[in-house]
Amino acid sequence: MKKTVDVKTVAVRFLLYVLLIGLALTYLYPLFFMVINSLKSQTEYMVDPFSMNGSQYGNYVTIFSRFRIQTYLGNTLFVTVMKLLFALPLSICASYAFSKLRFSGARLMYPIVMIAMFIPFQVIMIPVYVMLSRMRLINTFTGLILIGVGSMLPGMILLMTGNFRGIPTEMIEAAKIDGCGYFRMVFSVVAPMGMPAISICTIMNFIGSWNDLLAPMVVLKGVNKQLIMPALNNLVSQFSKDIPFQLTGMVFASVPAIAIYLLLQKQIIMGISSGSVK
Numbered sequence: 001m002k003k004t005v006d007v008k009t010v011a012v013r014f015l016l017y018v019l020l021i022g023l024a025l026t027y028l029y030p031l032f033f034m035v036i037n038s039l040k041s042q043t044e045y046m047v048d049p050f051s052m053n054g055s056q057y058g059n060y061v062t063i064f065s066r067f068r069i070q071t072y073l074g075n076t077l078f079v080t081v082m083k084l085l086f087a088l089p090l091s092i093c094a095s096y097a098f099s100k101l102r103f104s105g106a107r108l109m110y111p112i113v114m115i116a117m118f119i120p121f122q123v124i125m126i127p128v129y130v131m132l133s134r135m136r137l138i139n140t141f142t143g144l145i146l147i148g149v150g151s152m153l154p155g156m157i158l159l160m161t162g163n164f165r166g167i168p169t170e171m172i173e174a175a176k177i178d179g180c181g182y183f184r185m186v187f188s189v190v191a192p193m194g195m196p197a198i199s200i201c202t203i204m205n206f207i208g209s210w211n212d213l214l215a216p217m218v219v220l221k222g223v224n225k226q227l228i229m230p231a232l233n234n235l236v237s238q239f240s241k242d243i244p245f246q247l248t249g250m251v252f253a254s255v256p257a258i259a260i261y262l263l264l265q266k267q268i269i270m271g272i273s274s275g276s277v278k
Contacts, residue, residue, distance in 0.1 A: 038245075063249060072228045091201070122214070137219075148215070159197050
């Protein structure tokens with residue numbers, strides 16, 4: 001028997017694919033524009049910024065030798081990884097407690113944690129600076145990491161708590177009967193089942209920390225301790241007339257965020273799929 005073709009369904013699917021391809025091109029074109037123009041001289045850029053004739057790699061050599069972008073990339077990677085290493089275990093434990101344990105004060109503590117998520121850093125910037133100054137943590141990575149962990153926790157706890165509530169209670173009870181303690185329960189049973197939410201938190205907070213500009217500018221004063229975004233801000237000021245050189249720095253700044261997304265994209269799809277099923 002011949003299958004009947006639903007013209008309306010085909011048309012809707014075609015329009016959907018066209019829309020998705022258009023959105024993909026919209027997001028990818030700025031990256032393509034940066035890469036192509038980073039291979040040009042300032043003269044070539046001024047003649048035609050939309051051509052694809054760039055073939056000069058001098059900007060990439062100069063940005064390592066003169067601007068020392070490798071130092072800023074290393075600092076940013078270190079700070080970002082340390083923030084996640086502290087924030088992820090704390091948020092996993094707290095989310096498990098809020099979602100599966102019953103303890104006094106839980107109904108009060110959870111809204112307080114969520115309220116903290118809506119307080120922008122600009123509001124608490126001066127008190128935080130005074131506190132870090134008294135603790136002698138200004139111009140140290142430790143002070144910046146503490147700020148980052150505090151800002152990451154509320155959003156992580158909100159997302160993970162909602163995900164952990166979907167874990168069957170019977171499975172947790174069975175693990176307890178088998179002799180699982182608290183930490184073994186959290187990291188051997190709960191965390192693997194909540195990996196999609198954990199991956200989404202990792203990606204979102206990695207990108208947010210990597211692109212952070214204000215907190216590093218407030219806390220870090222030394223040139224050798226600057227992160228990539230304040231360094232790019234200085235690059236734009238120093239080389240305001242050399243746009244291809246600025247774009248070269250932006251290419252380097254965007255690569256790690258794109259890489260972490262590509263590595264964990266399957267987990268994002270799993271998280272979205274599980275959320276839609278629930």
